[in-house]
Amino acid sequence: MPYPRLIINLNEIYLNALKLQKMCEENNIELVGVTKLTLGDPKIALVLKKAGIKKLGDSRLKNIKKLVENNIPGPFQLLRIPMISELEEAVIYADEILVSEEKTALIIDKIAQKYDKNVQLILMIDVGDLREGIWYEEAPQKILKLHQKLKFANIRGIGTNLGCFGGVLPTVKNMNLMIEIKDYLEEKLDKQLIVSGGNTAALNLLEEKKLPKGIYQYRIGEALLLGTDATGHRDIPYLSQNTLLLEAEIIEVDYKSSVPIGEIGRDAMGRIPHFEDKGWRKRVILAIGEQDILPNGLKSLDPTLEVLHASSDHTIVDITDSTTNYDVGDVIKFRISYGCALRAFTSPFVEKIYI
Numbered sequence: 001m002p003y004p005r006l007i008i009n010l011n012e013i014y015l016n017a018l019k020l021q022k023m024c025e026e027n028n029i030e031l032v033g034v035t036k037l038t039l040g041d042p043k044i045a046l047v048l049k050k051a052g053i054k055k056l057g058d059s060r061l062k063n064i065k066k067l068v069e070n071n072i073p074g075p076f077q078l079l080r081i082p083m084i085s086e087l088e089e090a091v092i093y094a095d096e097i098l099v100s101e102e103k104t105a106l107i108i109d110k111i112a113q114k115y116d117k118n119v120q121l122i123l124m125i126d127v128g129d130l131r132e133g134i135w136y137e138e139a140p141q142k143i144l145k146l147h148q149k150l151k152f153a154n155i156r157g158i159g160t161n162l163g164c165f166g167g168v169l170p171t172v173k174n175m176n177l178m179i180e181i182k183d184y185l186e187e188k189l190d191k192q193l194i195v196s197g198g199n200t201a202a203l204n205l206l207e208e209k210k211l212p213k214g215i216y217q218y219r220i221g222e223a224l225l226l227g228t229d230a231t232g233h234r235d236i237p238y239l240s241q242n243t244l245l246l247e248a249e250i251i252e253v254d255y256k257s258s259v260p261i262g263e264i265g266r267d268a269m270g271r272i273p274h275f276e277d278k279g280w281r282k283r284v285i286l287a288i289g290e291q292d293i294l295p296n297g298l299k300s301l302d303p304t305l306e307v308l309h310a311s312s313d314h315t316i317v318d319i320t321d322s323t324t325n326y327d328v329g330d331v332i333k334f335r336i337s338y339g340c341a342l343r344a345f346t347s348p349f350v351e352k353i354y355i
């Protein structure tokens with residue numbers, strides 16, 4: 001059996017999807033199931049659809065195309081504000097597109113007209129996280145101006161992204177700001193708009209029933225696929241974290257010094273490594289590396305193991321404190337973080353196994 005491998009538990013993902021879909025439904029929230037972590041994996045996407053999630057979202061058009069080609073029913077939302085060079089395909093494959101640039105929106109409008117497609121636009125607003133979006137102070141006027149110029153594409157609502165670049169948390173305060181802008185625009189445009197308010201990091205507002213009144217959309221990936229919230233730094237208590245399991249094989253077992261011998265330069269990734277002198281330690285090398293995982297995102301199921309470091313193809317784990325007698329050829333199992341899962345799904349060297 002080939003290693004390393006990622007064991008994907010479709011049933012646990014299904015149960016997470018079922019819970020989140022129900023929770024959103026009860027709160028009048030449209031849930032978009034985000035598949036980008038999985039590179040638009042059709043099997044996982046199908047599970048999300050089966051759990052009742054109506055719309056799927058992905059940041060990469062290539063992933064959406066893959067879902068379409070694998071007969072996964074839409075509608076699809078394109079999450080990353082698109083490149084001009086991909087707009088033709090974006091209009092063909094996506095039904096709803098997040099945008100922040102007038103220039104992009106106007107080209108979408110033209111292409112939508114050409115294909116006679118009723119494309120929905122969500123205008124992104126930056127309320128402080130400093131990733132995409134029109135700066136909130138300028139957003140109302142810019143959106144009104146854009147609305148006048150659009151002939152075909154429809155502004156369905158406004159959106160924001162939080163917790164991704166600046167790590168800014170979704171709060172009642174920044175949600176209220178979104179609602180204020182939405183109310184202003186609704187009055188000026190005389191139509192109802194939605195607030196595409198959040199990702200996994202915004203779930204706590206929903207849990208604590210703190211969301212200001214309005215019609216929302218939540219775009220969720222991490223919580224569905226991992227049951228965690230990286231921005232809030234927590235396991236989500238009502239979701240399963242047993243969705244993904246990474247297995248890697250041991251290729252060397254030996255006792256070595258915990259401090260390298262010789263002059264220290266930088267490591268393979270250009271970092272200056274740091275070592276604590278613990279004397280001689282029993283360590284294993286796993287046949288997996290930075291190309292496939294993030295070493296600090298590996299959480300061993302054996303809590304006595306300590307992941308020390310990784311280079312592109314090797315990961316070193318200290319096993320001195322374990323009661324298990326690990327040998328060459330044995331396999332070590334890990335739960336993984338969002339960042340680590342992103343690498344594992346992306347790496348062609350990690351076998352994907354569905355159970």
Ligand SMILES: *Cc1c(COP(=O)(O)O)cnc(C)c1O
Nearest residue numbers: 034079161199200219220221222
């Ligand atoms: C990735 C992404 C999401 C989903 O975020 P999670 O933290 O995985 O829930 C939502 N919106 C946008 C724009 C994204 O790029």
